[in-house]
Amino acid sequence: MSGAAAGDVPVLWLTAGLSCDGDSIAMTAATQPSLEDLVFGAFPGVPKVRFHHPVLAYEVGAEFLETFEAAQGEDFPPFILVIEGSVPNEANHAEGCWAGLGTDPDTGQPIPTTTWIDRLAPKAWAVMAVGTCATYGGIHAMAGNPTGAMGLADYLGWGWRAKSGLPIVNVPGCPVQPDNCTETLLYLLRQMVGAAPPIPLDEVLRPKWLFFQTVHEGCDRAGYYEQGDFASEYGSPRCIVKLGCWGPVADCNVGKRGWINGVGGCANVGGACIGCTMPGFPDKFMPFLDEPPGAKMSSSAVLLYGRTVRALRKVTRGSLNVEPEWRRRTDVVVAEPVVDSGGE
Numbered sequence: 374m375s376g377a378a379a380g381d382v383p384v385l386w387l388t389a390g391l392s393c394d395g396d397s398i399a400m401t402a403a404t405q406p407s408l409e410d411l412v413f414g415a416f417p418g419v420p421k422v423r424f425h426h427p428v429l430a431y432e433v434g435a436e437f438l439e440t441f442e443a444a445q446g447e448d449f450p451p452f453i454l455v456i457e458g459s460v461p462n463e464a465n466h467a468e469g470c471w472a473g474l475g476t477d478p479d480t481g482q483p484i485p486t487t488t489w490i491d492r493l494a495p496k497a498w499a500v501m502a503v504g505t506c507a508t509y510g511g512i513h514a515m516a517g518n519p520t521g522a523m524g525l526a527d528y529l530g531w532g533w534r535a536k537s538g539l540p541i542v543n544v545p546g547c548p549v550q551p552d553n554c555t556e557t558l559l560y561l562l563r564q565m566v567g568a569a570p571p572i573p574l575d576e577v578l579r580p581k582w583l584f585f586q587t588v589h590e591g592c593d594r595a596g597y598y599e600q601g602d603f604a605s606e607y608g609s610p611r612c613i614v615k616l617g618c619w620g621p622v623a624d625c626n627v628g629k630r631g632w633i634n635g636v637g638g639c640a641n642v643g644g645a646c647i648g649c650t651m652p653g654f655p656d657k658f659m660p661f662l663d664e665p666p667g668a669k670m671s672s673s674a675v676l677l678y679g680r681t682v683r684a685l686r687k688v689t690r691g692s693l694n695v696e697p698e699w700r701r702r703t704d705v706v707v708a709e710p711v712v713d714s715g716g717e
């Protein structure tokens with residue numbers, strides 16, 4: 374792993390994949406750390422970040438692209454390349470391109486996004502794929518799509534390495550949970566200045582500490598599941614597994630972390646988990662909002678135990694809601710309650 378001198382670190386953010394730009398918008402809600410924390414250098418010893426991002430930039434057109442051109446040269450400082458959006462297969466059509474950014478001055482044609490990736494990825498100190506589209510292909514990569522869309526690791530290769538020696542760092546989510554994104558960026562910055570060991574990634578290149586748990590393991594409704602107490606309609610506070618929640622098998626920390634500043638989280642607030650952080654999304658989770666096949670079996674198994682335990686707990690709760698007898702005064706004569714006869 375190569376180190377880098379402390380100083381502002383350019384983060385070149387390509388939103389020109391196939392996407393809705395939702396990850397960029399989500400990131401503006403990050404609080405742990407926030408964009409401002411990263412830009413203004415809130416962390417001692419961690420370099421500040423200079424974002425080159427179309428949503429945040431004042432520059433437009435060719436002026437905006439100057440940094441992306443310069444980053445291909447040898448004099449450019451170590452930078453982090455962020456890819457948002459899935460990567461189309463530009464080899465599957467005769468003319469034009471599925472996705473592009475800027476115009477080639479020689480041909481007057483759009484510069485394909487894949488060309489930017491080919492030029493910039495080998496120069497980057499680290500490469501992050503942000504959001505499910507960039508990581509694993511997402512919605513655009515569904516069976517039968519005409520674009521041949523894929524995730525960045527499918528495009529560059531799962532064994533691909535950046536200049537630092539790091540593999541692609543995948544932070545999936547549709548959109549990405551904002552703090553998962555900025556926290557991963559912060560980790561890379563710390564690694565860049567030698568303040569952290571190489572980022573630990575799981576077998577599908579997600580930061581391990583963010584994706585080691587299932588939604589279910591951190592869900593506010595897990596107590597209802599355990600008691601076999603399942604919602605049959607929306608608006609109920611109970612477990613929504615029978616309304617299509619895939620939380621028991623989806624690796625995601627949103628149940629614990631919430632969405633913005635610790636608040637929210639899909640299943641917590643009544644939105645069935647559709648497994649958006651998983652490489653098999655969306656095809657393997659469809660049709661959305663149908664009870665998952667595995668849940669039919671597991672929730673049936675839970676029912677007998679859950680209902681029995683719930684009934685027993687009801688009895689126990691009843692007894693626990695009564696104070697022990699010895700806490701009452703014995704020297705006070707309690708008056709009989711006065712019954713209002715209503716004036717009759």
Ligand code: SF4
Nearest residue numbers: 592595612613618620
């Ligand atoms: Fe698990 Fe989903 Fe039920 Fe939450 S709502 S307890 S994640 S099945």
Ligand code: SF4
Nearest residue numbers: 625639646647649650
């Ligand atoms: Fe995606 Fe499920 Fe996590 Fe929500 S809880 S972000 S749907 S994986």
